[in-house]
Amino acid sequence: xxxxxxxxxxxxxxxxxxxxxxxxxxxxxxxxxxxxxxxxxxxxxxxxxxxxxxxxxxxxxxxxxxxxxxxxxxxxxxxxxxxxxxxxxxxxxxxxxxxxxxxxxxxxxxxxxxxxxxxxxxxxxxxxxxxxxxxxxxxxxxxxxxxxxxxxxxxxxxxxxxxxxxxxxxxxxxxxxxxxxxxxxxxxxxxxxxxxxxxxxxxxxxxxxxxxxxxxxxxxxxxxxxxxxxxxxxxxxxxxxxxxxxxxxxxxxxxxxxxxxxxxxxxxxxxxxxxxxxxxxxxxxxxxxxxxxxxxxxxxxxxxxxxxxxxxxxxxxxxxxxxxxxxxxxxxxxxxxxxxxxxxxxxxxxxxxxxxxxxxxxxxxxxxxxxxxxxxxxxxxxxxxxxxxxxxxxxxxxxxxxxxxxxxxxxxxxxxxxxxxxxxxxxxxxxxxxxxxxxxx
Amino acid sequence: xxxxxxxxxxxxxxxxxxxxxxxxxxxxxxxxxxxxxxxxxxxxxxxxxxxxxxxxxxxxxxxxxxxxxxxxxxxxxxxxxxxxxxxxxxxxxxxxxxxxxxxxxxxxxxxxxxxxxxxxxxxxxxxxxxxxxxxxxxxxxxxxxxxxxxxxxxxxxxxxxxxxxxxxxxxxxxxxxxxxxxxxxxxxxxxxxxxxxxxxxxxxxxxxxxxxxxxxxxxxxxxxxxxxxxxxxxxxxxxxxxxxxxxxxxxxxxxxxxxxxxxxxxxxxxxxxxxxxxxxxxxxxxxxxxxxxxxxxxxxxxxxxxxxxxxxxxxxxxxxxxxxxxxxxxxxxxxxxxxxxxxxxxxxxxxxxxxxxxxxxxxxxxxxxxxxxxxxxxxxxxxxxxxxxxxxxxxxxxxxxxxxxxxxxxxxxxxxxxxxxxxxxxxxxxxxxxxxxxxxx
Numbered sequence: 001x002x003x004x005x006x007x008x009x010x011x012x013x014x015x016x017x018x019x020x021x022x023x024x025x026x027x028x029x030x031x032x033x034x035x036x037x038x039x040x041x042x043x044x045x046x047x048x049x050x051x052x053x054x055x056x057x058x059x060x061x062x063x064x065x066x067x068x069x070x071x072x073x074x075x076x077x078x079x080x081x082x083x084x085x086x087x088x089x090x091x092x093x094x095x096x097x098x099x100x101x102x103x104x105x106x107x108x109x110x111x112x113x114x115x116x117x118x119x120x121x122x123x124x125x126x127x128x129x130x131x132x133x134x135x136x137x138x139x140x141x142x143x144x145x146x147x148x149x150x151x152x153x154x155x156x157x158x159x160x161x162x163x164x165x166x167x168x169x170x171x172x173x174x175x176x177x178x179x180x181x182x183x184x185x186x187x188x189x190x191x192x193x194x195x196x197x198x199x200x201x202x203x204x205x206x207x208x209x210x211x212x213x214x215x216x217x218x219x220x221x222x223x224x225x226x227x228x229x230x231x232x233x234x235x236x237x238x239x240x241x242x243x244x245x246x247x248x249x250x251x252x253x254x255x256x257x258x259x260x261x262x263x264x265x266x267x268x269x270x271x272x273x274x275x276x277x278x279x280x281x282x283x284x285x286x287x288x289x290x291x292x293x294x295x296x297x298x299x300x301x302x303x304x305x306x307x308x309x310x311x312x313x314x315x316x317x318x319x320x321x322x323x324x325x326x327x328x329x330x331x332x333x334x335x336x337x338x339x340x341x342x343x344x345x346x347x348x349x350x351x352x353x354x355x356x357x358x359x360x361x362x363x364x365x366x367x368x369x370x371x372x373x374x375x376x377x378x379x380x381x382x383x384x385x386x387x388x389x390x391x392x393x394x395x396x397x398x399x400x401x402x403x404x405x406x407x408x409x410x411x412x413x414x415x416x417x418x419x420x421x422x423x424x425x426x427x428x429x430x431x432x433x434x435x436x437x438x439x440x441x
Numbered sequence: 442x443x444x445x446x447x448x449x450x451x452x453x454x455x456x457x458x459x460x461x462x463x464x465x466x467x468x469x470x471x472x473x474x475x476x477x478x479x480x481x482x483x484x485x486x487x488x489x490x491x492x493x494x495x496x497x498x499x500x501x502x503x504x505x506x507x508x509x510x511x512x513x514x515x516x517x518x519x520x521x522x523x524x525x526x527x528x529x530x531x532x533x534x535x536x537x538x539x540x541x542x543x544x545x546x547x548x549x550x551x552x553x554x555x556x557x558x559x560x561x562x563x564x565x566x567x568x569x570x571x572x573x574x575x576x577x578x579x580x581x582x583x584x585x586x587x588x589x590x591x592x593x594x595x596x597x598x599x600x601x602x603x604x605x606x607x608x609x610x611x612x613x614x615x616x617x618x619x620x621x622x623x624x625x626x627x628x629x630x631x632x633x634x635x636x637x638x639x640x641x642x643x644x645x646x647x648x649x650x651x652x653x654x655x656x657x658x659x660x661x662x663x664x665x666x667x668x669x670x671x672x673x674x675x676x677x678x679x680x681x682x683x684x685x686x687x688x689x690x691x692x693x694x695x696x697x698x699x700x701x702x703x704x705x706x707x708x709x710x711x712x713x714x715x716x717x718x719x720x721x722x723x724x725x726x727x728x729x730x731x732x733x734x735x736x737x738x739x740x741x742x743x744x745x746x747x748x749x750x751x752x753x754x755x756x757x758x759x760x761x762x763x764x765x766x767x768x769x770x771x772x773x774x775x776x777x778x779x780x781x782x783x784x785x786x787x788x789x790x791x792x793x794x795x796x797x798x799x800x801x802x803x804x805x806x807x808x809x810x811x812x813x814x815x816x817x818x819x820x821x822x823x824x825x826x827x828x829x830x831x832x833x834x835x836x837x838x839x840x841x842x843x844x845x846x847x848x849x850x851x852x853x854x855x856x857x858x859x860x861x862x863x864x865x866x867x868x869x870x871x872x873x874x875x876x877x878x879x880x881x882x
Contacts, residue, residue, distance in 0.1 A: 043586060044859040062501060067858050069633050082590035082860075099870065101594045135863065145484060149523035153542045192510050396848065396856045403844075407837065415837045417508050418485040419523075420861075422576065429540065 011037040013336060014105025016085055016095055018045050018068050020322050021305030022111035023393075024329030025336075030077040032337050037103055039095065043068055043082045046134050047392055049322055050401070052173060054137035055144070055263075056180040057188070057416040058408050063401040065134045066394045085112070088277050090301045107300045107336055110279075110287070111329060114268035114306040114320065117284075121266075123244040124168075128264035129424075131173060140263060142421035144181075147260045149419075150427060151200075152193055160429070161258030163201040166249050168241050169265030170207030171214070172357045175224055177263055178205040179359040182231035187412050203233045204257055206249065208240035213357060213365075215319060220357075220365040223376040227359045241266075246428060260427050268320060270307055282309045284320075291347035293332045302336070304328035313347035322391075324350060358384050361409065452478040454777060455546025457526055457536055459486050459509050461763050462746030463552030464834075465770030466777075471518040473778050478544055480536065484509055484523045487575050488833055490763055491842070493614060495578035496585070496704075497621040498629070498857040499849050504842040506575045507835045526553070529718050531742045548741045548777055551720075551728070552770060555709035555747040555761065558725075562707075564685040565609075569705035570865075572614060580865035581704060585622075586858065587866035588701045592641075593634055601870070602699030604642040607690050609682050610706030611648030612655070613798045616665055618704055619646040620800040623672035628853050644674045645698055647690065649681035654798060654806075656760060661798075661806040664817040668800045682707075687869060701868050709761060711748055723750045725761075732788035734773045743777070745769035754788035763832075765791060799825050802850065 013029055015022045018040035026038045044065040053059040072078040083097035093108040116132050118124040129140040144165065151162035165185075167178045182203045190198040205212070205228065212228070212235070213221050228235060236251065243250040248258040270285035279295055282288040287295060287303040291313055295301045304310070305325030310318045318324045327350055335345040354373075356366035364380040367373060375383070385405075392398050408414060419425045454470055456463045459481035467479045485506040494500040513519040524538035534549040557573050559565040570581040585606065592603035606626075608619045623644045631639040646653070646669065653669070653676070654662050669676060677692065684691040689699040711726035720736055723729040728736060728744040732754055736742045745751070746766030751759045759765045768791055776786040795814075797807035805821040808814060816824070826846075833839050849855060860866045 042860060043590060060501065060503060061861060062857060062859065065859050065861075067856070070854060070856070070858075073632060073854075081594055083594050097594060099591070099594065135861070138861065145523075149484060150540070153522055153524050153538060153540065191514060400856075413511060413514075415508070415511070415841075416503060417511075418503065418506050419483060420502060420506075420576070420579065 010093075010104040010106050011035060011079075012105070012340070013037070013107045013109060014093065014095065014103055015039070015109040015111060016088065017111040017113055017305075017307070018042075018080075019048070019111060019113045019305060019325060021113075021307075021325035021329035022109065023071070024326050025109055025111065025304070025333045026072070026078050027075075028330050028333030029336060030072070030075040032333075033077060034337065034340065036078045037081065037105065038068070038072075038078055039081045039083055039085060039097075039103065040068060041082070041084045043080075045071060045393060047397075048132070049388060049391070051134055051137045052131055052177045052180055054134055054416075055131060055140040055177065056184045057141055057414040058180065059401055059404050060416045061134050061138055063397055063404060064392075066397055071393065085273055088273060090277050090279055090295070090298045093300055107302070107339065109332060109336075110274070110301070110303045110307050111305050111325070112271045112273060112307045115271050116264060117267040117269035118264065119266060121241055121244060123246075124241070124264055124266070127244045127246045128168065128262040130264045131177060132268070139421050139424035140261070141416075142419045142424040143427070144261050145417065145419050146425035146427050148189065148192055150429070151197055155197070157429070158197065158200055159258070161248050161260055163197065164204065164248075164257060164259040165202070165261045165263065166204045166206060166257050166259045167263045167265055168206050168244075168249070169267065170205055170209060170212035170237065171265060171267075172355075174205060174207065174263075174265035175212050175228065176358050177265060178203055178228055178233045179231060179363075182228070182233050183360045184414075185232065188414050188417065191413070192417070204236055204259075205233050206236040206239055206241055206251065208238065208252075210238045212237070215355065216357070216365065216367060217372060217374060219374045220367060220376065223365055224357065224359055227363045231360055268306065274307065279303070284309070292335055292345040293328060293348055294335070294345070300339070302332045304332050310348065310350075312350045314349065316350065318350055321355070323353060327351060356380065356384050356387065451534075451545040451547050452476060452520075453546070453781070454478070454548045454550060455534065455536065455544055456480070456550040456552060457529065458552040458554055458746075458748070459483075459521075460489070460552060460554045460746060460766060462554075462748075462766035462770035463550065464512070465767050466550055466552065466745070466774045467513070467519050468516075469771050469774030470777060471513070471516040473774075474518060475778065475781065477519045478522065478546065479509070479513075479519055480522045480524055480526060480538075480544065481509060482523070482525045484521075486512060486834060488838075489573070490829060490832070492575055492578045493572055493618045493621055495575055495857075496572060496581040496618065497625045498582055498855040499621065500842055500845050501857045502575050502579055504838055504845060505833075507838055512834065526714055529714060531718050531720055531736070531739045534741055548743065548780065550773060550777075551715070551742070551744040551748050552746050552766070553712045553714060553748045556712050557705060558708040558710035559705065560707060562682055562685060564687075565682070565705055565707070568685045568687045569609065569703040571705045572618060573709070580862050581702070582857075583860045583862035583865040584868070585702050586860050587868050589630065589633055591868060591870070592638055596638070598870070599638065599641055600699070602689050602701055604638065605645065605689075605698060605700040606643070606702045606704065607645045607647060607698050607700045608704045608706055609647050609685075609690070610708065611646055611650060611653035611678065612706060612708075613796075615646060615648065615704075615706035616653050616669065617799050618706060619644055619669055619674045620672060620804075622704075623669070623674045624801045625855075626673065629855050629858065632854070633858070645677055645700075646674050647677040647680055647682055647692065649679065649693075651679045653678070656796065657798070657806065657808060658813060658815060660815045661808060661817065664806055665798065665800055668804050672801055709747065715748065720744070725750070733776050733786040734769055734789055735776070735786070741780070743773045745773050751789065751791075753791045755790065757791065759791055762796070764794060768792060797821065797825050797828065
C-alpha cells in the first residue's frame, strides 16, 4: 500500500513507542493542549517492572498490559495508532509502518525502547525465553508448565532437565525472576506435582560477572545473594554461557545444565529500526543525544528512554531504567512545549530516587534517594509494593493487581497457572546429538 | 519414549477429557472414594458456555479456564495429568499420549468432547476462526483487533472487509457471538476508532437453515431474530457458505462478503481420536452407547457428553449440550460405583431443565423446565446471569467474572481489549486474485 493520506497533514508531535517514556511524553504534551500521534506495535502499554510476575503466574497478562486507547480515552489531543514501525526518517520526520502507512510530525519523538541482546551466543535466540514483553512472559509461563506436565507424565524427563530452570543474567530482571521462580518451586509446584517430583526442581542463576545486581551497593548485593541461596537458587557466577541448546545450557567451564526452560535476562540493545536512520548510534546501538534530549544535527528530533544514551545536565551517564525513561519523557515534553512556544530548551536533570529489587515475599532490597541508602527485608518489600502500586497505570490495573497479590499471598495459590501458549508449551524432546545430552529414547 | 511404568498399575477409573462430563464424573467418583486418573490436553477445565465472551473481551481467558489441579487440590483420590491423547485402546482400556506414555484403567471413561466440523467447506479451516476453546477465543479477539487497527491506519482497508465480522452458523454459539459482536460494534468500537470508522462496522450472521436457533421454539426464535436485527446484525438465512477465502466469504447465491474476521460456529463432530478405536461410531462420528452409557460389546468402557450418541431411558435422543454432558458424567459415575460394588447399572434419565441463550445486555431467551416455557427479555437475561454464575466452577472464577461483568456494565469499557496473539493479529492483505476481491494495492 502506498503512502497514506495521513502523511499529508503532519501531526504536531509524532511519538514512536508507548513505553514509560513515550507514554509520559504524550500525557504531558496533551495536558498542554499539544496534538500528538502516538504509535506502538501493541495496542497496549506494558509495565515492564512487573512482567516477570506474569511469567510465574502471580499476575495475569492484563495486570501489566493496559489498552492505550483506554489510557487516552479522555484526551482528545492524543491519537493512538497500532502498527509495526518499519522505518524512521529523521530528516523528513516521518515513520512508515510495515504495511506502508506513513505518518509525519513537526516534531518526532523516538521512544522505541530496546530489544533483547543475545550477544551472538550460539542457540540463545532459538532456545531461550527472553523476558522483555508480556508476550515473552506468557510464552515462558507456558513452557515452564509444559516441562512440569512432561515430568508428571514420565519421570524420565526429569534427568533431561524438565524440572530445571536456568536464568541467564544476574541483573535486576534475572534476580527478580530467579527469586520468583524459586518461590514458585517452593510453594506452587508442590500443589502441581507429586512431592518427590516437586522436590527435584532446581533453579540456576548464571552470570559472567562475579556478583549479582552490579548497579547496587555491596550490602544490597550480599543480601540478595544470601536470600537467593536461602531460596534454593544455585548461583553460577563468574561463568559465561557459551551455548544454549534445546536440551540445556553449556557454561564456560564446559559444564552442562540440562533444561527446557532457559530464561534469557542477559541484556538489551537498541531496536534494529534505529540503524540506517543516520542518527548517531553510540553504546548498545542507542542514539547519542544532547543533554536536552534532542539529536545533534537533526532539527526537531528527540530520543529518550532506552533508545538513547543520555548524559544529563550534571554530566551523569544515565542507566537504562524505567525511572530514566519516565523522567526523560516528561522532560522532552517540557522542551517541546518550549520549542513550540518560542521558549528555551533546558538540559535534562535526572532526579535519582533510588533503585529497588524484589527477591521474594518479605524480601526485597532498596537503595533510597540519590544517596542510595540501603534497606532490605520486609520494610523494603513493603516499600516495593507501595512504589509499584503507585507506578502501575490505571485504576482497573491497580485494583486487579492488588486482588491477585492478595489472593496469592493469602491462599498461596496462583489462579493464572494455565497454559495459554500451546506453541511455547510444546517441547521437542527428540535428538540428543552430542555427549552433553541425556539418553536417547 | 516407551510405555511408562504407569501402565503397569492400572487406575480404578481412567477418564479422558476434563470438560463438563469428565469433570463431573471425576468429582462424583472421588466423593465415593474411588481412585481416578483424569487426563486432558489442557491443564485447565474450560467452561464452554462463556467462551464467546472471551472473544469479545467481556471476560478474560482465566474467567472461563480453571486450573484442573486447583479444582482437585483437596481430592487425594483424583490424579490429574496433562497430555495429548493420541490413541485409545478400549479393549485393553489404555490411552497413550502423543509422547508415548500409556495409562491403563480398570474402567475407561471417554469424555473427550468434540472438535470443530468444517464440513469440507473450501478454505474454512484455513481462513475462519472456530470458537470452541478459550484458545480459539483469544485468537479471534486478536484478529478482530488486528482488523480494527488496520482500518485505523489506512481507511482503504475498510472496503476490503476490515470492519466486517461474519459469523457462520445460526445455532446458540453463532447467535450469542453475533449478539456480543454487535454489542461491541455499538459500544466498544466507538471508543477504539474514530466515529466514521466505527459506524462502518458490520456484523453478518449466515446459516443455511431458514431460521436461527432451530432447537428453540418459534416465539424464542422470532425474539432472537428481531433483537439481532435491532442490534444491526444482517441475517443471511437459507444461504450456505460455499467458500471461506482469506479476504471474505462466498455465499451460495454467489454474493461475497469481504471480511478478515470470519467466525466458524458451523458445527461439531466427534474427536478424530475416536475413529480407529473399533468403538461403534454413529451420527457425527460419535459413539453409540447403551442407555446406561456403556458401549455394547466393550466391557468397562463408558462414553459420555459430546463424544456419545445418547438415547436416554425415556427413548429421547439427547442433543450435544453442556447439561447433557454434566448429567451423563454424574450418571456414569453412579453406574461405575455400582459396577465396583457389585450393584446394578441403571439407564440414564436426562432431566431437561430447559435451554437459554443470551443475545445482548438485558436481552436473552430462555425455555424453562422440561416443558420449555418461553421467557424473553430482561427477566431471561437475569435468569441467564444467575444460572451461569452457579454453573461457573470455582470461587475465584465466580468473583472474577462478576467483577468483569460489573465493570463492563458499569463503565461500558472492556479492560480485556488487548492483542495477546500476535500470530492471529497479523493479517495477510496481499493477493486479491479473483473477481470477488477488492482492488490490488
